[in-house]
Amino acid sequence: xxxxxxxxxxxxxxxxxxxxxxxxxxxxxSGEEFYKSYLKPWxxxxxxxxxxxxxxxxxxxxxxxxxxxxAFGRLVYDYGRMVVExxxxxxxxxxxxxxxxxxxxxYPAWEYRREQHIAPENTHA
Amino acid sequence: xxSCNKSRKYWLxxxxxxxxxxxxxKKRAKKHKRLKSSVTPHDFRRSxxxxxxxxxxxxxxxxxxxxxxxxxxxxxxNKILFKVRFNxxxxxxxxxxxxxxxxxxxxxxxxxxxxxxxxxxMINIYGYAPMxxxxxxxxxxxxxxHHVNSSKSVMKIGKDVICSRGNDKSNQNMFAQQIENIVExxxxxxxxxGSLYNILGEIQLNSIDHSSQNSEHKNWFMSFHYEKDKxxxxxxxxxxxxxxxxxxxxxxxxxxxxxxxxxxxxxxxxFKGKYQSSTKLPNRNNGLPDIYDAVVNNNKAxxxxxxxxxxxxxSGNKFRNLSVNFPGTFYLIKVTKQHVS
Numbered sequence: 473x474x475x476x477x478x479x480x481x482x483x484x485x486x487x488x489x490x491x492x493x494x495x496x497x498x499x500x501x502s503g504e505e506f507y508k509s510y511l512k513p514w515x516x517x518x519x520x521x522x523x524x525x526x527x528x529x530x531x532x533x534x535x536x537x538x539x540x541x542x543a544f545g546r547l548v549y550d551y552g553r554m555v556v557e558x559x560x561x562x563x564x565x566x567x568x569x570x571x572x573x574x575x576x577x578x579y580p581a582w583e584y585r586r587e588q589h590i591a592p593e594n595t596h597a
Numbered sequence: 598x599x600s601c602n603k604s605r606k607y608w609l610x611x612x613x614x615x616x617x618x619x620x621x622x623k624k625r626a627k628k629h630k631r632l633k634s635s636v637t638p639h640d641f642r643r644s645x646x647x648x649x650x651x652x653x654x655x656x657x658x659x660x661x662x663x664x665x666x667x668x669x670x671x672x673x674x675n676k677i678l679f680k681v682r683f684n685x686x687x688x689x690x691x692x693x694x695x696x697x698x699x700x701x702x703x704x705x706x707x708x709x710x711x712x713x714x715x716x717x718x719m720i721n722i723y724g725y726a727p728m729x730x731x732x733x734x735x736x737x738x739x740x741x742x743h744h745v746n747s748s749k750s751v752m753k754i755g756k757d758v759i760c761s762r763g764n765d766k767s768n769q770n771m772f773a774q775q776i777e778n779i780v781e782x783x784x785x786x787x788x789x790x791g792s793l794y795n796i797l798g799e800i801q802l803n804s805i806d807h808s809s810q811n812s813e814h815k816n817w818f819m820s821f822h823y824e825k826d827k828x829x830x831x832x833x834x835x836x837x838x839x840x841x842x843x844x845x846x847x848x849x850x851x852x853x854x855x856x857x858x859x860x861x862x863x864x865x866x867x868f869k870g871k872y873q874s875s876t877k878l879p880n881r882n883n884g885l886p887d888i889y890d891a892v893v894n895n896n897k898a899x900x901x902x903x904x905x906x907x908x909x910x911x912s913g914n915k916f917r918n919l920s921v922n923f924p925g926t927f928y929l930i931k932v933t934k935q936h937v938s
Contacts, residue, residue, distance in 0.1 A: 489773075490769045490770050490773045491769070492767060492769050492798075493767045493769075493798070493802050494802070498766065498767055498802065498805065499766045499767035499768065499769065500766075500767075500769075500770070501769070532789075533769070533773035533776065533777075533789045533791075533794055534773070534776075534789055534790065534791035534792075534793070534794025534795055534798075535791065535794070535795060536769075536794075536795055536798035536799055536802070536884075537795060537799065537883050537884060537887045538799070538802065538883070538884060539798075541880055541883065545880055566791060567791045577880075577883070578880060581878075581879040581880035582880055584879050585878065585879065585880065590878060
């Protein structure tokens with residue numbers, strides 16, 4: 473697989489120390505909010521500059537599986553699994569379980585949603 | 598002669614009129630009796646709550662243990678909720694615990710959840726302490742009476758107990774702080790615990806999703822108890838319960854399958870991820886399976902769940918069916934040093 477040249481490293485900690493639920497209407501610091509305000513602009517920048525985006529999960533209090541699903545799943549829905557896997561690296565030394573879940577559960581499920589045109593829900597506070 | 602005839606006619610007519618009135622009265626009484634026998638909310642209010650239907654007084658029995666006596670305790674809760682749901686004029690609920698001799702932490706947390714549920718419905722609460730010293734001490738330790746008199750959303754009661762309550766929004770900041778304290782309490786060094794964060798976050802979201810379909814009536818209550826070698830986290834919500842809400846949502850598709858299975862079997866299957874989410878999206882319904890994975894496969898905590906007619910001890914792999922429906926969901930999580938290190 474051809475890798476992009478340079479690398480941009482970003483931390484989820486820049487968004488929040490306490491990542492929250494799936495949707496904005498469920499509570500503060502949601503996966504939906506993280507995707508719209510941080511992850512999508514970061515990923516677009518990386519694509520524009522032909523870079524790889526590395527997201528560091530460590531440093532926060534932890535994650536809810538629905539947060540990870542909504543944030544990274546929407547990326548697959550918008551750009552496709554191939555593009556995401558080529559340009560995104562999710563790094564975690566403390567919680568390696570998320571890498572396994574992203575590859576085996578979240579990416580395939582959202583790729584299916586992309587193929588079936590099942591759009592993600594947009595909520596408001 | 599004429600007057601005599603007149604008077605006879607008069608008396609005849611009067612007698613007929615009287616008989617007609619008697620018949621009417623009998624008919625009216627019969628109709629009233631028939632109406633009275635059918636229970637309508639209006640009759641229910643008149644008959645059960647007497648003149649003052651704005652106050653409800655409930656006396657708890659001697660044995661108020663939830664984990665050992667789940668059916669009886671659920672019956673008590675159902676009794677209160679039935680009266681609360683039928684009586685729109687209710688403004689004050691008096692919880693009388695004077696007779697209580699035995700009570701456990703689970704029961705106290707569930708009563709506090711009930712109080713939160715009533716507060717969400719704008720009903721005031723008043724409480725009486727138990728006469729029994731041990732029961733009184735147990736209840737006082739959890740800050741029960743402090744909670745009854747307080748309107749604050751987060752409160753610190755004592756050194757060992759921290760309680761928090763909420764409505765239709767999750768509050769991960771609160772439990773993240775408590776997780777750090779739990780890790781420090783058990784290991785001596787402060788730090789995060791990702792698996793516990795995921796478990797507590799998912800059960801909180803689950804409580805919000807399944808407590809009620811009406812967002813105004815959504816409620817949850819979480820309490821952290823610090824003991825010598827372990828920490829206990831109790832979380833509860835009052836409303837529909839996991840299985841009943843599932844039954845409502847998936848009635849069309851899984852009706853036959855679900856009706857043939859007991860509640861505890863359905864709950865196990867839900868935790869194992871065998872049922873599809875109500876949204877039918879492939880990426881959903883991962884919350885409960887992730888909790889199951891963390892508890893059973895990775896040994897991150899001990900978990901007991903009570904919802905509707907199911908009692909499930911996930912870490913001990915024990916389950917039983919209850920005869921009385923628990924109107925909500927109750928989680929009991931035990932964490933030791935082994936789990937967090």
